[in-house]
Amino acid sequence: MTAPASRRRLLGASLAVLAMGRAASAAARPLLPAVTRIRLGDDMSRTRVVLESDMPLQEVSAEVVDGLVLDLSFGAVAKVEMTGAGRGLVSQWDFDSDPKGFRDRPRLRLALSGPAEIKARFSLPPTEGAPGYRYVIDLVASRKSPRPLIVIDAGHGGHDTGALGFSHREKDLTLAAALVLAAGLRQSGAYRVVLTREDDTFVALSDRLVIAQAAQPDLFLSLHADSSPNCNVCGASAYTLSDSGTARAARGVSRRASFLRTAAPRQDDNDVDAMLVDLGQRFARNCSARFAAGLLDRLGAVGPLVARSHREAGFMVLLSPQIPSVLLEMGFMTNRLDEDRLADPRRIAQMATAARLAVDDYFAAPRDFASRDVAIVRSR
Structure with missing residues (x-):
């Protein structure tokens, strides 16, 4: 037998063994349901x-x-x-x-x-x-009485990194804090929780409002970390909706903006609808201010606060009519001590506990739900 013929026979035998091995492997692999x-x-x-x-x-x-x-x-x-x-x-x-x-x-x-x-x-x-x-x-x-529903919004995500610190990104720290806070609220058994994002995905600002509007929560809390050209500035602050933001939300409702669609007024009586939207906004702003004050009191016991820590702004995530909403700046990414605090699991756990206690305080206080309920029923 010539050498080439021998090599061809050896190659053929090898291919046959390889094919048999593949067939045996395929036969051993379990079929999966679809x-x-x-x-x-x-x-x-x-x-x-x-x-x-x-x-x-x-x-x-x-x-x-x-x-x-x-x-x-x-x-x-x-x-x-x-x-x-x-x-x-x-x-x-x-x-x-x-x-x-x-x-x-x-x-x-x-x-x-x-x-x-x-x-x-x-x-x-x-x-x-x-x-x-x-x-x-x-x-x-279910016949069970619904527990208060809280939407927790972890700022930024995906390609939107948010503020950059010395070694961390805002989007990562806000998500970590949101997950810890959500776990604590759920473990208490007193609340239902919805997260606008649970991983490193990008969620547009309008989509965050859509999530909140669809859930119709009793409280909306957006978590962020601030930045400043002055690296010595540190501490937490809380934002609630400003007068300009309130007007912007009202204009969005009147135009039936998609991200505010559940609050869009009916066409049969615009004057009444405008009044009900205004009542809902007043209720939400009052409740937002009350929760922000309690939240800052609790957070001040476990970490620093900036001067004039309760502030107002027209941030989009605060625009939902009839939903008490607060944006929390947990600290400054541009301050090393704040950044280290926000990256420390033990300190985040302390802040999450403080926030949960603030939620307990908020829902334990007597409140009048009438204006919010009337506005929501009318808008539907």
């Missing part, structure tokens, strides 16, 4: 969610978070990404298999239109009329 469709049905008192798949789904966990989001995790599943409008108790849903690797399991998230709880969960095999596998979740309206 969610092919999600269906919703029923009404506002009971809603059924059905996940259709080509193989049985294995649920790992299912829980309603803060009465607002149904969060279900599944065992291994083929990559599927879907999202859609809801129905009944579900206002919107999304399912993905975590292609970015942020979670260890695929997850279905159902944004709830009101307090709800899981009544039943079960699997169904294929039938003559339904050839696929089905996983069913039945939701019912």
Whole structure:
């Protein structure tokens, strides 16, 4: 046998062994189920969610978070990404298999239109009329009294870094603080919490208002870190809506600005609607000022405050009519001591505890909800 022929035979044998190895590896690799469709049905008192798949789904966990989001995790599943409008108790849903690797399991998230709880969960095999596998979740309206809802807004994110410190970025520090504060509020069991962002993603300012308007919270808190050309300036401050910001919000409502759409007045009686919007704004400004004062008192016990720490501005995140809103500047990125404090998990935990106590103080105080409720009902 010639040398070339021997080499060809050896190469052929090697390729055959490699092909057999690949076939064996493919045979050993488990087939993963794929969610092919999600269906919703029923009404506002009971809603059924059905996940259709080509193989049985294995649920790992299912829980309603803060009465607002149904969060279900599944065992291994083929990559599927879907999202859609809801129905009944579900206002919107999304399912993905975590292609970015942020979670260890695929997850279905159902944004709830009101307090709800899981009544039943079960699997169904294929039938003559339904050839696929089905996983069913039945939701019912909850009779529990809703706890106060708080929206926490971590400033900046994604390509918007915010202020730059000596070794940190504002967007990272605001997110870390928001997550710690949200965890503390949830663990108290007294509040429901919505975050405008939970990771390093960019959320436009108008979208942050859309999130707040859709949730209709009892309180909106935006977290930021300040900067100054004077590196000696340090300490926290809190902003509430200024007179110019109030006028800007009113103009936006009258123009039916998309980010203020839930507060848009009706067309049948503009004078009455304008009066109700004004009542809602007065209520929100009074409550915002009350919360800002309490927040600064609590924060002053654990860290420095700037001079004249309660300030007013027309920041967009403060424009939501009828929603008490405060923007907190936790410190200065341009001051080394402030930056170190905001990057220290222990100090952030102290600030988060102070903020949570301020929230407790705010909701423990007697308040008149009438003006806000009238304005909201009218605007819908």
